[in-house]
Amino acid sequence: MNLNEAECRSAFAVARVARLATADADAQPHLVPVTFAVDGNHVFFAVDAKPKRSTALKRLRNIEQNPAVSLLVDEYDEEWARLWWVRADGRARTLPDPQAGADDGGSGREFAIGRLRAKYPQYADMDLAGPVVEIEVTRWSGWRFA
């Protein structure tokens, strides 16, 4: 059965990991897991100091080419009657960095970092000097088996 928007948002917000799908201009999808924080209809994630496969990140290049993204939270269980998922579709942008002359003086970026640090104690000791992405969710959808 379908979940309503409030159910979607609350289940999504407390999940510890989401999967981010982006697509390049040629509609080739790309997937990566992300740690994230939610504020209302905004989802934030940072390019943090976890080691990466490369520094020129495909996820950021795709967002620049094509801001349409999708995020998924789900939990697997061998008892399939317990399965559920929530998807957040929206548009992504990299938040301006004050060191690059952000219009807002970097307050959007600082807010997002604050939410990430509040959710993940792991971020306490971690540098968050890299890009921070904000997704404006335009559609929440969700499902549970029964």
Next chain:
Amino acid sequence: MNLNEAECRSAFAVARVARLATADADAQPHLVPVTFAVDGNHVFFAVDAKPKRSTALKRLRNIEQNPAVSLLVDEYDEEWARLWWVRADGRARTLPDPQAGADDGGSGREFAIGRLRAKYPQYADMDLAGPVVEIEVTRWSGWRFA
């Protein structure tokens, strides 16, 4: 650090759930969790009898418009040094159904269903009369924290 292809394939094959990203012709990504089975460089999933949000499934419409897909397996752990993921990028097609006059008499579809039933005891009692999708993986990539 990056995982090599053999590490990617073996970690992916035994995972119980993957997330499937498709994109429509306008490059809007779409995400859904899927149960799946692997044989070499092929990944199979079925549109099974788990309840769905709708019967005209966006994942299948997208594959018809644009066969480029990405699948992700990952496991979250609060100890971030244990994080890992594996991604399989490839091209998807719905396997011909013998009732629709499949060229191969439906043997590809039957093979895929056999792999799915072998992996998931949950499929023993479940009708698998719906579409079955095969993904030919063209690139395995994976990462673990350390």
